[in-house]
Amino acid sequence: MFVFNKTSDWLEALPVDERNRMLEDSIKEGRQIRTKYQERLKEIENKRKEKLREKQIALERKQKAAIKTKTKHTSDVIYYGLWQRPDEVDDIYEITSVTEKRKALISQIRFRQKVLKQVVVDKKLYFVSEKGKALPLEKLKSNVIKLIVDATEGPSEERVARDVPLFVGKKVLHTFKEGKWNGRVLSVVKGFPEFYNIVYDCDLDESTATISSATAIYTYKLKQEYRDGNLEILPEADITQN
Template identity: 35%
Template sequence: MTLASENQVDAALIEIQACTEKKAALKAQMNFRKQVLKQKLDKDQEGIYRFSKKVNGKTVQCTVEELTEKVKCLVRHSFTVQTSQNHDDVIPLLTGKKVSHSFNEEGSLVWYKGEVISQVPGYPQWYNLVYESDPSAVYTYRLVDDYKEGALKIIVA
């Protein structure tokens, strides 16, 4: 499961008792964001995916608190949107991902599977989406807002 807010990070950690299990869960979340979501960061933040640090010339494992802050930083970063047209090499976190997107239809929640195919040029908060049930049509939504509200989930194959 992808943790989508800092509160979810805190809530998930409360459920885990052992320090070693907390570290394992935080490392798994970091690896998921790096390897599966391919979440990219600025050059000055590349060390965020490291599980250890140098202290007085020795390699020391990060504490639960340090790993928690790294995961929260990744969560915060996932909601930033590239607004400059000059950075064509930046691929938004959602582009190319398979998703499940919910809608309230006649009082009940209905989920549709689809793929985020692109970000709308000039409108960085808008994404183009194709649903499996209607592959010939392209729909455009503010998916980051839906993700924050829990109406959009990234599907891991």
């Protein structure tokens, strides 16, 4: 009412019935405006929440996809072992199937790219195909060797951290969802100081129990495992067999 430049004097000059009617209409209109305002605020808030929910869902999907990808590449490289010396690449000659040889080489490339996130100057080292055609085995082998050599130029010593002890050479108890396993930490992965090579007692030849008899050597971020409470250093005298 006052929006239309109607003053209080003008209102007082109106007949009582008309004045009361206009006041009631004004109050009713005010309620309607406030209701619409609250509804609009609620609509804006709901849209904001919906956008946040969509972003969260998209992020979770992306994270799950990344974890799934890393899990696959990790499983593949565990099967073949992480090659850390150029001569280890010759292990593919022990594989008879060409398809399996290709899979072994690609597993090394993808693990270094997606899991270790090895930084390279020539990104073509991570190519497994070019112009729609699969790279020949010798080219894949050459790329794997170059990746290994590039990594060896990085640090290979164990870095000291304030919140974790040194691991190399230590006997440890490593906890997984499936159980607990005794093992020994062998070394740091060259070029990747966060990753450690570890061999578990169950993978050693019982007759010799030497590292050279190990049927598998694994690679883990042991510092993070220690921080998460999944790794315990064992005194040599307290080691128990699984």
